[in-house]
Amino acid sequence: xxxxxxxxxxxxxxxxxxxxxxxxxxxxxxxxxxxxxxxxxxxxxxxxxxxxxxxxxxxxxxxxxxxxxxxxxxxxxxxxxxxxxxxxxxxxxxxxxxxxxxxxxxxxxxxxxxxxxxxxxxxxxxxxxxxxxxxxxxxxxxxxxxxxxxxxxxxxxxxx
Numbered sequence: 001x002x003x004x005x006x007x008x009x010x011x012x013x014x015x016x017x018x019x020x021x022x023x024x025x026x027x028x029x030x031x032x033x034x035x036x037x038x039x040x041x042x043x044x045x046x047x048x049x050x051x052x053x054x055x056x057x058x059x060x061x062x063x064x065x066x067x068x069x070x071x072x073x074x075x076x077x078x079x080x081x082x083x084x085x086x087x088x089x090x091x092x093x094x095x096x097x098x099x100x101x102x103x104x105x106x107x108x109x110x111x112x113x114x115x116x117x118x119x120x121x122x123x124x125x126x127x128x129x130x131x132x133x134x135x136x137x138x139x140x141x142x143x144x145x146x147x148x149x150x151x152x153x154x155x156x157x158x159x160x
Contacts, residue, residue, distance in 0.1 A: 004058060004065040004073075006039065007032060016040045019050055019069060021058050034058075039072055050076040 001024045006017040008029055019037035026032070036058070037050035055078045059065070065073055073079045 002033070002058070002061070002063040004036070004055065004063050004069050006066070006068055014042070016042070019055075019072065021063055024064075037072075037076075048072050048076055050078060052076065052078050 002021060003024045004019065004021050005028070007020045007022075008015060009018055010016040017039040018032075018035050019039060020032035021034045021036060022030070022032035034054065036054045037048070039049075040047040050073065055073060055076075059079070065079075070079065074081060
């Protein structure tokens with residue numbers, strides 16, 4: 001597949017780009033088929049020079065512009081509208097929800113107090129759960145030295 005993309009040129013921290021037509025499998029700064037323009041983001045405003053006839057010809061032959069080049073081609077007037085990249089939302093695993101009482105059953109004045117009590121109750125539960133875990137860990141540490149005692153070497157018997 002042929003792509004129209006940016007090829008980085010210039011020195012370190014003094015970057016400029018060539019707009020090139022290249023095979024999609026070549027590296028970013030590797031070989032290219034044809035140079036059709038350049039882009040310098042360091043100027044104010046950024047410089048964009050594209051040979052419109054060549055760009056239209058390559059797009060007509062099926063070359064796919066990258067998102068950045070599509071934006072530049074739109075700015076140069078080669079294509080009518082730059083395609084917008086749509087981000088797909090990641091699949092989010094939802095934890096099973098606990099059944100809660102409807103809000104209408106609780107009086108409105110008590111609702112803020114009930115919400116404030118929830119974190120305190122959660123902290124108390126966490127402390128209760130942490131205490132047995134600490135005891136189990138302490139017991140495991142106490143058992144480790146006994147379990148990993150080095151074996152005594154047998155005295156070698158003299159060979160006859």
